[in-house]
Amino acid sequence: MGSEPGVQAAGGGGGGSGRLKRALLRNLILGLRKAGVASREMGFHERKSAIKRAADAALASARGDAPCWSRSLAAELARHRSSAIRPAPSAEPCKALATPPRPSREMVCKKILRRSLLRRPKPGNTTAANRAYGAGVVLARAMVRKRTNVLKEIVPGGKALDVCTLLGETLDYAVSLKAQVDVMQLLVRTLQEQKKLK
Structure with missing residues (x-):
């Protein structure tokens, strides 16, 4: 595809x-063609939702x-596409505690908990500092x-995740x-430049 070098230049990132x-650009272009967003018969709102579905x-x-x-996200798109088509097994929403935390993370959490308990004031000693x-x-x-509840609403499938898994999923989703x-910005710039040349 001729636009691929521009994608790498726009990202500034390394290999991954x-x-x-590149995969996003290829899939997005194919999805937009399949949805027929260039059609003149398509209304504004219909085109907007078709672009969002293609991008997702x-x-x-x-x-x-x-x-x-x-x-x-794939399961949600499959449900919207057609209720008759069953989503693939890999497209099912995640279960709670999909990936158990690694032992090293668990040890770090225990150390933090132990430190916070050591700093906690004694129950009988109710000074102003202790109340604060x-x-x-x-x-x-x-x-x-x-x-955490806000993140669970934003990240697809986040409601079924525990906090540690949710944080990892949020980072991956944001990236x-x-x-x-x-x-999408690269695609818009490319289309604008093509219009200027015509």
């Missing part, structure tokens, strides 16, 4: 990022089955819970979305 962007499908297929969000500490802990936990934005 360039491969993801390109992202899910370019990223593969490795992350949970990709499988959840308790209020701070309650506030911090509430903020973490609130932000993939950034690659998708770069590819």
Whole structure:
């Protein structure tokens, strides 16, 4: 494909990022052609939703089955496409605790917990500093819970994940979305340049 060098230049990233962007571009162009978004009969809202579905499908297929969000996104697209077509087994949403945490991460969590327990004030000693500490802990936990719930709403399939897996999925999803934005901007620039040449 003639646009591939431009994708790598636009990304600025190394091997994995360039491969993801090339796969995204190829899948996006194929999806847009298949959806017929260039058709004059298609209305604005219909075209907008067709482009979104093509972009989501390109992202899910370019990223593969490795992350949970990709499988959840593919399953959601398959459900929208047709209720008669069953999604592939790999396109099923992830189960809770899809990947158990590694022992090293578990050890780090235990160390952090132990340190926080050592710093915790004694129960009988209720000074102003101790009350402030308790209020701070309650506030911090509430903020973490609130932000975790927001992430579960944003990341496809996030509702079924535990917190550690959710954080990893969120990072992967954010990187993939950034690659998708770069590819779509490149596609728009290319189309604008072609219009100027005509």
